[in-house]
Amino acid sequence: MSDEKIIQIRNLTKIYENGVEIRAIDNVDMDIETGEFLAIVGPSGSGKSTLLHQIALLDTPTSGTILLKGEDTTKMSDKQRSRMRNEELGFIFQYHHLLPDFNALENVMIPLLIKGIRRSEAKKVALQLLEEVGLIDRADHRTNQLSGGQNQRVAIARALVNRPSIVIGDEPTGNLDTKNSDSIYELLRHLNREHKQTFILVTHDLSMAAKTDRIITLVDGKIAEDSRNVSPT
Amino acid sequence: MIAGVFAMFEVDIAFRHIRSRRRQTMFSVMAVALAVAIIIISMSMMSGFMKTIIDVTVENQPHITVSPKEGEDYIYLYHGFEDYVLGQEGVVAVSSYYEGEAALQYRHNVEGAMLLGVNPEDEDRLMNVTGDMVAGDFNSLTGSGSRIILGSKLARNLDVDIGDTVTAKFPGSDPTDFKITGIFQTGTPVDETLAYANLRRVQDFYGQSDIITGMDIRLSDIYEAENHAEVIDRETGYDATSWMELNSEILNLIATQEQFVYIFYVMIFAISGFGIANTLIMIVMEKVAEIGILLAMGTSRRSILFIFLLEAGILGLAGVIIGSVLGYISDIVLLSYSIPVPPDIYFGMDHLPLLIVPKNFIIAGLFAMAINMIAGLFPARRASKMDPVEAIHSV
Numbered sequence: 001m002s003d004e005k006i007i008q009i010r011n012l013t014k015i016y017e018n019g020v021e022i023r024a025i026d027n028v029d030m031d032i033e034t035g036e037f038l039a040i041v042g043p044s045g046s047g048k049s050t051l052l053h054q055i056a057l058l059d060t061p062t063s064g065t066i067l068l069k070g071e072d073t074t075k076m077s078d079k080q081r082s083r084m085r086n087e088e089l090g091f092i093f094q095y096h097h098l099l100p101d102f103n104a105l106e107n108v109m110i111p112l113l114i115k116g117i118r119r120s121e122a123k124k125v126a127l128q129l130l131e132e133v134g135l136i137d138r139a140d141h142r143t144n145q146l147s148g149g150q151n152q153r154v155a156i157a158r159a160l161v162n163r164p165s166i167v168i169g170d171e172p173t174g175n176l177d178t179k180n181s182d183s184i185y186e187l188l189r190h191l192n193r194e195h196k197q198t199f200i201l202v203t204h205d206l207s208m209a210a211k212t213d214r215i216i217t218l219v220d221g222k223i224a225e226d227s228r229n230v231s232p233t
Numbered sequence: 234m235i236a237g238v239f240a241m242f243e244v245d246i247a248f249r250h251i252r253s254r255r256r257q258t259m260f261s262v263m264a265v266a267l268a269v270a271i272i273i274i275s276m277s278m279m280s281g282f283m284k285t286i287i288d289v290t291v292e293n294q295p296h297i298t299v300s301p302k303e304g305e306d307y308i309y310l311y312h313g314f315e316d317y318v319l320g321q322e323g324v325v326a327v328s329s330y331y332e333g334e335a336a337l338q339y340r341h342n343v344e345g346a347m348l349l350g351v352n353p354e355d356e357d358r359l360m361n362v363t364g365d366m367v368a369g370d371f372n373s374l375t376g377s378g379s380r381i382i383l384g385s386k387l388a389r390n391l392d393v394d395i396g397d398t399v400t401a402k403f404p405g406s407d408p409t410d411f412k413i414t415g416i417f418q419t420g421t422p423v424d425e426t427l428a429y430a431n432l433r434r435v436q437d438f439y440g441q442s443d444i445i446t447g448m449d450i451r452l453s454d455i456y457e458a459e460n461h462a463e464v465i466d467r468e469t470g471y472d473a474t475s476w477m478e479l480n481s482e483i484l485n486l487i488a489t490q491e492q493f494v495y496i497f498y499v500m501i502f503a504i505s506g507f508g509i510a511n512t513l514i515m516i517v518m519e520k521v522a523e524i525g526i527l528l529a530m531g532t533s534r535r536s537i538l539f540i541f542l543l544e545a546g547i548l549g550l551a552g553v554i555i556g557s558v559l560g561y562i563s564d565i566v567l568l569s570y571s572i573p574v575p576p577d578i579y580f581g582m583d584h585l586p587l588l589i590v591p592k593n594f595i596i597a598g599l600f601a602m603a604i605n606m607i608a609g610l611f612p613a614r615r616a617s618k619m620d621p622v623e624a625i626h627s628v
Contacts, residue, residue: 058529058621079533086531093625097526101249111530113242158530 006165006198007032007055012064014050014221024050025061026221034165037192037199039209042218048202049170051218055200056089056168057081069165086114090159090197094171096151098143104154105130105139111162129157133187149180153187160191167191169201173208185211243536246527247543250516257512258548264508265552266559268501269601273560274567276593279494281586283487287455290480293421295328295359295449296458298479299465300472307444308471317469318450321461326451328355331435331444335401337383337428339391346387346428348401350435359451362417362429369395369415374431381411384424388416401438409438502601506608509548513541513612524616525624538617545609552605553598560597564589 007030014025024047032038040048053059054066057073066073068088073081098107108129112122130136133153143151152172159167169188173181185208192199201212209215210229217225251258299318301308308314311329318327331350336343353374357363362371367385374380381399383391393399395413402408411430418424436443450473452458458475465473477484517524524537564587572585 053622056529058625082528082531082533084531085529089531091526091529093526095522097522097625099246099249099523099526101246101253110242110527113245114527114531114536 004034005031006034006069008065008067008070009055010065010067012051012054012066013062014047014054014059015062023221025054027064028221028223030216030223030226032198032200034198035192035196036214037189037212038201038214038216039212040200040202040216040218041204041206041209042224046218047221048218050221052168052170052200052202055166056091057085086111087162088165090162090164090167092152092156092159092167092169092172094174096143096148096155098151098154098158100143103140103142104135104146104157107143107154108157108161111158115162126157126161129161130154132160132191133157148176149184152176152180152184156184156187156191160195160197163195164197166198166200169199169203171203172201173203173205181205181208243540243543247540247547250520250540250544251547254512254516254519257515261505261508261512262548262552262555264505265549265601265605266556268505269553269556269597270559270563272498272501272597272600273557273593274563275494275498276597277560277564277567277587277589278585279491280590280593281588284588285586286483286487289421290483291455291476293360293419293423294476294479296452296455296476297450297462297465298474299448299450300474301446302470303472307441307446308448309444311443311445311448314469314471315448318448318465321464323453323457323461324450325453326355326358327448328352328359329432329445329448330356331432331439331441332446333403333435333439335403335428335438337387337391338400338402339393339397342391342393344387344390345426346383346401347423347426348428348430348435348438350430350432350438352432353429356429359449365417365419367416367418369413371415371417371429373414374429376414379409379411379434380414380430382415382417382429383413384427385416385418386425387428388413390425403439406438406440409434498597498600499604502604505552505601506604509545509552509605510608510611512548513545513609514615516544517541517612517616520616521619521624521627524619525621525627528619528621529625534617537619538613541613541616542606542609545605545613546602549602549605549609553601556601557594557598560594561589 009028009030012025012028013023016022016024028051040051042048050059054061061074064074068084073084076084098104099110102110105123105126108126109119109122112125113119117125127136127139130139133156135150135153135157138146138150146154152175167188172188173184176184188199188201189211191197203209212229214226214228216223299308315327315329318324328351333348335346335348337346353372357371369382371382374382383393388394391399393413395416398410398412400408400410432445450461452461455476459477462473462475462478465471527537528534567585568587574585
């Protein structure tokens, strides 16, 4: 594992003002190293999803800075943030959120097409990713022809197709049974080792969190505990 | 972007969205198509109406009328002026005339008439009077003796026919007998007042030498009349008036009516525009999570805007194409049926005039597209302004 810090969070605060002031994230400092496989846990409303959305550049903080690969994302334009999301970040959500009008292969191709890559090239790369998640034979199936676990694998392929340096999962197995959950975890772990990508997962599943390199526990928008797992699987 | 615009993923997504709501998009396309078709038919009627009015007007009127200089009653030495006008490019025919009032008497019947002395050949070339003749021959005016050709209503009012002789009277002139050698009918009010005679005879009747009271001009392009009139005005000092100027009232009336009709067009298009907007709002609402995901995957807000504007454009274009075909077919069907209308209301037209003009299709199409894009703007902007976090978790 390299010691290079891919994510540096300083004094990050996010306040929602909706009649009453809610400090969803309260002055958080955090460094994440390249290739880490990390879980963010905590009770509902602890701010773990909010923190994830900040790292994912889907939302802007009230104050503080987030440096991705040394670049201050809070100073970026919408266009720059869009490009960063496309090229450096991959998302896996609780629901697969695949586009229902496209088949599995086309869904995996979309991030490449957004980047401006030629269709023929995009297809080649997307097929390779479907191969990696073990769904090459389902390439022309649509979401309604695939099981929950299969759809989530397609979504993972889509998240990874641009070879992002950071992969973000918001309850990636929250909607799956234990068996599927385990196999998705194995897949993510495998990809992490294979490609040295940084994985940040928000999860309720403590048994899954226990298998990661590092567990950050959030309570009331603050880091309550930051523990390194000495024997991750 | 080597593969061109169709390789863009925005185009792909727009088409998939439309296909995913096939029934609803079909209805909104049909709404646009119907609006376009109705407006094309309406515009064809307007064009036909306009053309018929202009045809009738121009057919029965010279394109330019030249009157004497200001403060004078006659055009003297008109032969040289005639040559000058004939020498102008685009001038097809020139006819000099002496116009005067006279009372025509046959037995106990007396009618006031406009006695027009002309050179029959010139006048025929100008107004195609031969085509209006219902009895006799217009060129018979060239024959010896005093001959006259009457409008059909004038002849009926005097109770005369070909071969009869009428007496023309005018204070200060000797009463002169004219033999009727023809009767014409134009379908316009001149049938009741106009009488043609030979120019030389009419000048004699009024005791004048070889002078005229005016000159009429026919052009190859009627829309050049104003320019020609202006040139003649400026170069000769005679008072030249184009048919547009003479008929400015009716032409203004038509133009005003057209403006009102355009207000209705806008309203019809607005209704079809609401259909497009409605469909797009439905698509945007259904695809909220998808928009969120597209944003998360790095699609720019501009691309999201483009996707939904594209959808409005695709729906609109389909509507315009179908509507144009529909409008064209309806025009042809309506033309083949020749729908009757009351002539006294419609300027002597006995059937609904229709004219298929490509310009109308272009105007209706562009008009529809513009309104559809405006209709698409609201839902497209809404989609592009979504908060990705809220959008993704909306499911």
